[in-house]
Amino acid sequence: MSKVEFNKETGPREVFCGLTSIVWLHRRMPDAFFLVVGSRTCAHLIQSAAGVMIFAEPRFGTAILEEKDLAGLADAHEELDRVVNDLIARRPEIKTLFLVGSCPSEVIKLDLATVAEKLNKRFLGQVKFVNYSGSGIETTFTQGEDGALKALIPLMESSNEEKLLLVGTLANNVEDRFKKIFRNLGISNIESFPPRQSTELPKIGKNTKVLLTQPYLSDTVRDLKHRGCEIISAPFPLGIEGSTKWFLAAAKAFNISELKVHEIISPLIKRSKLALESHKEILKGKRLFLLPESQLEISLARFLHNECEMDLIEVGTPYLNKDLMKEEINLLPDNTRIVEGQHVEKQLDRVRESNPDLVVCGMGLANPLEAEGISTKWSIEMVFSPIHGIDQAADLAGLFSKPLRRNQILTSKTLVTH
Amino acid sequence: MELTLWTYEGPPHVGAMRIAASMKDIHYVLHAPQGDTYADLLFTMIERRGERPPVTYTTFQARDLGGDTAELVKKNIKEAVDRFRPKTLLVGESCTAELIQDQPGALAKGMGFDMPIVNLELPAYSKKENWGASETFYQLTRTLLKEKVSSSEKISPLRWKELGRRPKVNILGPSLLGFRCRDDVIEIQRILSEQGIDTNVVAPLGASPEDIERLIDAEVNICLYQEIAEASCEWLRRNFGMEYTNTIPIGIKNTIEFINEVHNKLDLPLTNKQELEHKSKLPWYSKSVDSNYLTGKRVFIFGDGTHAIAAAKIAKEELGFEVVGLGTYSREMARQLRATAKDLNLEALITNNYLEVEDAMKKAAPELVLGTQMERHSAKRLGIPCSVISTPMHVQDVPARYSPQMGWEGANVIFDDWVHPLMMGLEEHLIDMFKHDFEFVDGHQSHLGHTATNTKDFLKSDEKKEKNSKEGIIWTESGRAELTKVPFFVRGKVKTNTEKYAIMRGIPEISDETLYDAKAYFS
Numbered sequence: 001m002s003k004v005e006f007n008k009e010t011g012p013r014e015v016f017c018g019l020t021s022i023v024w025l026h027r028r029m030p031d032a033f034f035l036v037v038g039s040r041t042c043a044h045l046i047q048s049a050a051g052v053m054i055f056a057e058p059r060f061g062t063a064i065l066e067e068k069d070l071a072g073l074a075d076a077h078e079e080l081d082r083v084v085n086d087l088i089a090r091r092p093e094i095k096t097l098f099l100v101g102s103c104p105s106e107v108i109k110l111d112l113a114t115v116a117e118k119l120n121k122r123f124l125g126q127v128k129f130v131n132y133s134g135s136g137i138e139t140t141f142t143q144g145e146d147g148a149l150k151a152l153i154p155l156m157e158s159s160n161e162e163k164l165l166l167v168g169t170l171a172n173n174v175e176d177r178f179k180k181i182f183r184n185l186g187i188s189n190i191e192s193f194p195p196r197q198s199t200e201l202p203k204i205g206k207n208t209k210v211l212l213t214q215p216y217l218s219d220t221v222r223d224l225k226h227r228g229c230e231i232i233s234a235p236f237p238l239g240i241e242g243s244t245k246w247f248l249a250a251a252k253a254f255n256i257s258e259l260k261v262h263e264i265i266s267p268l269i270k271r272s273k274l275a276l277e278s279h280k281e282i283l284k285g286k287r288l289f290l291l292p293e294s295q296l297e298i299s300l301a302r303f304l305h306n307e308c309e310m311d312l313i314e315v316g317t318p319y320l321n322k323d324l325m326k327e328e329i330n331l332l333p334d335n336t337r338i339v340e341g342q343h344v345e346k347q348l349d350r351v352r353e354s355n356p357d358l359v360v361c362g363m364g365l366a367n368p369l370e371a372e373g374i375s376t377k378w379s380i381e382m383v384f385s386p387i388h389g390i391d392q393a394a395d396l397a398g399l400f401s402k403p404l405r406r407n408q409i410l411t412s413k414t415l416v417t418h
Numbered sequence: 419m420e421l422t423l424w425t426y427e428g429p430p431h432v433g434a435m436r437i438a439a440s441m442k443d444i445h446y447v448l449h450a451p452q453g454d455t456y457a458d459l460l461f462t463m464i465e466r467r468g469e470r471p472p473v474t475y476t477t478f479q480a481r482d483l484g485g486d487t488a489e490l491v492k493k494n495i496k497e498a499v500d501r502f503r504p505k506t507l508l509v510g511e512s513c514t515a516e517l518i519q520d521q522p523g524a525l526a527k528g529m530g531f532d533m534p535i536v537n538l539e540l541p542a543y544s545k546k547e548n549w550g551a552s553e554t555f556y557q558l559t560r561t562l563l564k565e566k567v568s569s570s571e572k573i574s575p576l577r578w579k580e581l582g583r584r585p586k587v588n589i590l591g592p593s594l595l596g597f598r599c600r601d602d603v604i605e606i607q608r609i610l611s612e613q614g615i616d617t618n619v620v621a622p623l624g625a626s627p628e629d630i631e632r633l634i635d636a637e638v639n640i641c642l643y644q645e646i647a648e649a650s651c652e653w654l655r656r657n658f659g660m661e662y663t664n665t666i667p668i669g670i671k672n673t674i675e676f677i678n679e680v681h682n683k684l685d686l687p688l689t690n691k692q693e694l695e696h697k698s699k700l701p702w703y704s705k706s707v708d709s710n711y712l713t714g715k716r717v718f719i720f721g722d723g724t725h726a727i728a729a730a731k732i733a734k735e736e737l738g739f740e741v742v743g744l745g746t747y748s749r750e751m752a753r754q755l756r757a758t759a760k761d762l763n764l765e766a767l768i769t770n771n772y773l774e775v776e777d778a779m780k781k782a783a784p785e786l787v788l789g790t791q792m793e794r795h796s797a798k799r800l801g802i803p804c805s806v807i808s809t810p811m812h813v814q815d816v817p818a819r820y821s822p823q824m825g826w827e828g829a830n831v832i833f834d835d836w837v838h839p840l841m842m843g844l845e846e847h848l849i850d851m852f853k854h855d856f857e858f859v860d861g862h863q864s865h866l867g868h869t870a871t872n873t874k875d876f877l878k879s880d881e882k883k884e885k886n887s888k889e890g891i892i893w894t895e896s897g898r899a900e901l902t903k904v905p906f907f908v909r910g911k912v913k914t915n916t917e918k919y920a921i922m923r924g925i926p927e928i929s930d931e932t933l934y935d936a937k938a939y940f941s
Contacts, residue, residue, distance in 0.1 A: 012476065016455075019453065039542055040425060040429040040542065041512055041542070044428040047424050049456060058423055067544050086421060106480070107514055107518060137479050137483070364455060364462050
């Protein structure tokens with residue numbers, strides 16, 4: 001492990017809660033509905049983060065707790081039952097319904113598992129019910145996906161068939177690219193989790209080799225291990241370096257030679273390096289500060305330093321699983337300052353003191369920092385854009401070079417007055 | 419428990435944030451988990467604010483619940499006070515913290531600070547955003563002024579005469595995330611100053627705690643947005659005798675009435691009455707022959723109470739539209755809106771469910787929708803032009819240009835914003851004249867670009883439904899052909915009416931003649 005500097009910080013945080021991950025999960029599985037059992041705040045959060053108005057009827061909603069629901073838990077369970085019945089009647093196309101716990105439902109100890117169990121019996125053969133918590137007292141942003149996937153594992157049948165299982169939501173086009181490359185490598189049986197249809201869950205067992213596409217799936221990994229799956233240890237497929245090592249690790253698990261991998265991906269690497277050049281020109285030598293939010297921060301820092309030659313001031317992460325991130329941490333330059341957790345005020349003090357060229361942060365902080373003359377990139381864009389894989393490396397770099405390039409354009413005089 | 423896919427208003431603590439973020443030298447310590455920090459983006463992204471809202475979230479976690487969350491609250495309060503040095507501190511909790519009952523307001527008061535502390539109790543499971551804003555502004559006003567209640571005499575609206583100066587008023591209610599408040603304030607101040615009236619304080623937008631303390635230097639309060647300011651205005655009336663205005667100056671008639679009301683209260687002679695009629699271009703533009711086509715346009719209105727009621731008046735009396743639907747999500751203003759709806763022979767729609775609003779819109783078959791951003795989307799799906807008149811705020815509702823809703827310029831803005839989405843009169847006339855020419859492609863009507871007006875799709879999609887309908891009504895070739903000749907904006911209504919008529923009369927097949935029979939029957 002490289003000599004990175006680990007720090008922990010506590011205090012007021014400025015991050016999304018796990019409910020936010022519904023925004024990409026519902027798009028991944030169009031036959032599923034996400035029902036948050038929570039407050040008006042939960043409903044308002046999701047609609048503010050998701051631009052809900054473009055949908056005639058979105059595939060997520062909130063069963064908003066009211067005063068009478070707080071008075072007696074028995075009534076609350078009954079009420080939830082009624083809401084679910086109405087919802088299923090209105091949306092008969094739903095195949096899987098996620099009951100998503102929130103801060104208030106966790107605090108009043110609403111037992112969503114029991115509710116789900118009862119509903120599963122009643123709607124047997126029609127709708128499957130699972131439950132998980134996306135509450136902000138337990139989860140941050142992308143951890144919501146971890147909870148949702150973990151909740152699906154008990155529904156996955158067992159099979160000893162050898163397969164490669166890609167775990168973590170990917171953009172569909174990226175997923176297709178990956179599968180094509182793996183097939184070219186000679187791995188034919190490849191599945192994804194979450195699948196594109198909630199009903200088409202992959203079967204798993206001791207010959208399932210799990211390759212993670214996202215770094216925030218600690219609980220899912222643990223449960224997959226319990227089901228006998230083998231977890232392939234690799235960095236994450238962000239940038240050329242991460243993706244190459246990711247492909248190599250998968251190949252090794254399937255006894256495919258390194259030579260074969262290089263043969264297939266070297267043309268991709270060649271053209272991707274070319275595409276990366278113009279971004280690198282802008283990013284090179286620029287100083288980067290990453291605030292915690294998506295848990296992608298460590299992988300992004302590795303990519304932006306190793307491949308785009310940026311200097312890392314601080315790498316914040318809401319939560320650090322050293323075991324899962326070990327391959328990534330090994331690739332970081334010595335003395336990288338990693339900070340787990342947050343005290344947003346103290347962290348912003350450090351941002352100002354260190355005068356970075358670019359700050360990766362949440363949407364609440366971006367414009368205030370811009371107003372202070374500090375360029376920013378909002379982290380939520382990383383979870384909505386196709387950024388994985390060798391072919392996307394230049395696009396990923398582009399997310400960071402764009403604000404800097406824009407700044408350059410707006411502050412320079414390029415047209416002379418005639 | 420209420421199933422909500424989308425909500426017009428946020429929780430009440432977001433209303434409190436709107437007050438805190440609108441003001442200077444105030445800090446709000448909010449006992450809340452980390453996810454609640456999303457609310458910052460409402461200000462920094464939607465309003466494009468270059469500063470964070472002055473809010474410290476305690477961001478307690480599950481592991482804190484077993485321990486001492488009260489200590490965590492105190493630690494955050496202390497840090498916030500040390501760092502931000504506010505002149506007044508607001509302390510409250512969001513939905514989750516309400517359940518664990520740490521009483522953060524009481525804790526703060528026991529910490530020995532010398533600044534005023536406002537303890538906000540905003541019931542998250544029964545109240546919503548506007549109520550939270552109103553309550554916060556009220557509690558703040560009360561806290562900062564209650565000590566002056568006994569010592570001061572009732573404020574006469576005529577006091578300015580005794581003091582030998584121009585009359586002074588306060589403008590109360592404008593806040594961040596309020597619809598066009600930024601520009602309304604400028605417009606109203608301009609109008610008042612033209613009439614020789616000075617603005618003492620604008621609050622909460624841009625006000626400091628000191629400004630709240632000197633609210634009583636004015637003679638009269640202007641209650642600009644009842645949703646936010648009525649409770650405070652009422653408290654100032656009861657305790658200091660300060661009168662406040664009821665007229666919301668949106669539209670020409672109401673702006674003039676507003677000016678009259680202020681003058682009456684202050685006993686200030688109104689000398690430029692004639693001039694007022696010509697301050698805005700709206701009256702003449704509405705009278706211009708080009709606007710004849712606006713007569714009787716069917717308009718559906720939904721929004722917050724203030725803007726929906728004002729819109730109904732303008733639509734009916736200043737533009738000559740026919741109001742075919744009126745509703746609001748502001749339960750606090752339901753009574754007032756119901757009264758207006760009754761005057762229009764309508765049943766008011768009071769709901770927080772946008773799907774109900776969309777249904778009502780569909781049934782009313784309007785030619786123009788005036789609503790929130792959500793109604794803009796619903797109207798788009800129905801192929802009806804729409805103009806946005808109310809919160810909830812969207813980044814598009816914070817235009818770079820000066821764009822008030824109130825006063826003279828507000829009326830100009832409203833004329834443009836409502837009329838442009840409709841087809842220009844001449845253009846509509848031409849389309850009507852030439853629509854049967856072979857060059858004319860139906861569904862390609864000018865700048866409106868409706869997707870739902872493509873006749874073929876419209877009929878095709880409905881054809882399927884008809885075959886499945888239990889009434890089993892069939893449109894014959896001639897009936898369908900006649901229907902395509904009906905202007906697109908009333909086609910839906912004609913179709914529904916004809917089918918209703920056919921069912922009523924037990925006619926199994928609708929021909930061109932049935933269509934005309936139905937037309938005669940319903941007209």
